[in-house]
Amino acid sequence: MASPLRTPLRTPLRSLPRTRAVLLALLLLAGALTALTATAQTARADERICDQYGSTTIQGKYVVQNNRWGTSATQCIDVTGTGFRLAQADGSVPTDGAPKSYPSVFYGCHYTNCSPGTNLPMQVSSIGSAPSSISYTYVDNAVYNASYDIWLDPTPKKDGVNRTEIMIWLNRVGPIQPIGSRVGTANVGGRSWEVWTGSNGSNDVISFIAPSAVRSMSFDVMDFVDETVARGMAQRSWYMTSVQAGFEPWQNGAGLAVDSFSASVNAGSGGGDGGGDDGGPGGEPGACEVTYTTNSWSNGFTADVGVRNTGSTAISGWEMSFALPAGQSVTNAWNATLSSSGGTVTARPVEHNRNIEPGGTQSFGFQGTHSGGTPGEPTRFTLNGTVCTVK
Template identity: 45%
Template sequence: MKARLIAAASAVAVAAGVTGGIVLSSPASAVNTTMCGQYESAKVQGGDYIVQNNVWGTSATQCIDTTEDGFTITQQDGVNSGGAPTAYPSFVWGCHYNNCTNDFAPIKASSSEFDTIGSKATMKYNGGGVWNAAYDVWFDPTARKDGQNTGAELMVWLNKSGGAQPVGSKVGTVTTAGGSWDVWYGNSGWNVISYVRTTAATSIDFKVSDFYDDAVQRGYAQDSWYMTSIQAGFEPWSGGKGLALSGFEVTKNGTGGGTTPTPPATDEPVIPPTTEPTTPPTTEPSNPGTGTGAAKCNATYKVTQTWGGGFIGEVTVKNTGGSATKNWKVDWTWPAGQKVVSSWNASAAQTGTKVSAGNLSYNAAVASGAGTQFGMQVEGASAEPKLTCSAA
């Protein structure tokens, strides 16, 4: 699934050494670089942060003008009328698909260090389009630095336009980080918990635990998981030109000053389907299960997201036997040449139109009557093949 801010820089820009926290990295001179490559990125502030173009939901051109602590979208030609956004141009602290900032190690959510980590930044908005302005904070059950996180994607939406809405459905409202937030929950192969400010804001100064503690209490996240990155930027479906991020910082011992409200943007009467993950998922490095005995499982399939040229499929494996499985495997044949681009919570291998997906080490054992899920990003027209499940 995803994924991710402060008012006009002249008013409340944050610099190194400001009261309220020890800045983990200090601003340097601006790089003033234009990025138009699909996955183009660069390390800034001596490698303390990464700025990335991150166009993953379209083949159309997107360009950003970057500085040492922010960027502006100068061209955004992609238009997705439904399904996934076109991109997530953003600043990153941590690891994004093994592209890591200086000396970063994933931080366990139960640690005292995690309780001190915060962030602040500034957002500038345009007058239309379909987009969100959001933080995207990622968590994984392991201290991983590469690939798709499978724990939780915590999104903090400061603003939205054109009817954009998060994955899933609204499950509550909470007051934290200087504002009131609608809480949304969904699943894209991992839990997606989105906090959408009820009144739009142009800035934020918060601790990650302000939101993550609430997600844990709701049962959507776990203290045993590791935070792998903090990202901030925009998810445009269309009309993203002019959106800008500045003053991005990750802080330690920050006060969590809250948000700076701004008049809400005028939403157009267009409501795209739910948000897709802000980075394409990747396959876990494991071998498919080899259970070939009497069937002890069944598998059901559904398409959770679609966009031009691809879709997200989700498979639920249920143990129908009398004891826990040692491994499981699901086989199917695509009807029209679809291709698995990547998968999560399973190891998938495709030969021609035939696909075999097996368990990973952590989800091989499924208790009797229980189930587990895996997902995949697929290239081609949306399809629902017939599945065969085997287990041992």
């Protein structure tokens, strides 16, 4: 559409009376501003993707993908600055089979499509923490799950199917169930989950199913990776290739949305050769043990953390990371400086407890709030990138 400033005038401006000329100039300026405003609004509007495997990037570090792989019916997503919304989700597939698509946002690499600046694939043994958070909008007139997809492989794979898929179902609506069969329950990241394992014919799958809908969550992805390794479905010498979050719809799905998403992977100080982690300055692989003691009341609690050096060399300077269960936050601390990001807490020593001699212990503590009931405890602590034994 032509700009109003470029539209020819039937009467030269100089031939009009001064008042009319000024008025017309103001009208033209208003039209120009309107056009500029409309252009700016268009630039800020959601990007709609209807291509089967169409994708785009948001925040300069995540990829949003339409990923309609199980149906020929139309599916479109509206991409926002922080996530996406399913604008159209036609068609349906049988609920006893695979879903029709997986519209999602991810960090890492998926079929050669890597998010900008990602440090994935990364060897599991080299990962100190992998904080992530999600916020969902759900609908009732559809059959779907809301899930994370975390991919692990023996090689640093950027294309094709990985060996093991970790799924975290935060919600499921309709007569659908995970791949395989239920093998029990597990407490991971401060929550209780049903655990299912099986194979889809291409890769192994372990699924963690929330007993009721979870609309938002902040957690450390490594809590679920550690549980997967403990169950023999992956190894610490393998690689994490991507962290994804979105929906698997079987029927309909319009209106479902990922309102916000964040993910990052923080390397420990290990060498990543599959032989274990480096315990940091003066440390050695696996040379730490943690005790975690709490005292709680209605909506608050205190925690005392003991860090023991079980290795044969001194640790000079340390950094401990752990993920607090959902609903908990730190208000103050002693004998350490604490910071939080995406649900992961990082503790750094003060001057008098920065060194831990072989067989020695240093301690710190903090006060926090919780959402009620008995506060859960972190299940995974890393010291300078090394996963510690929890006593």
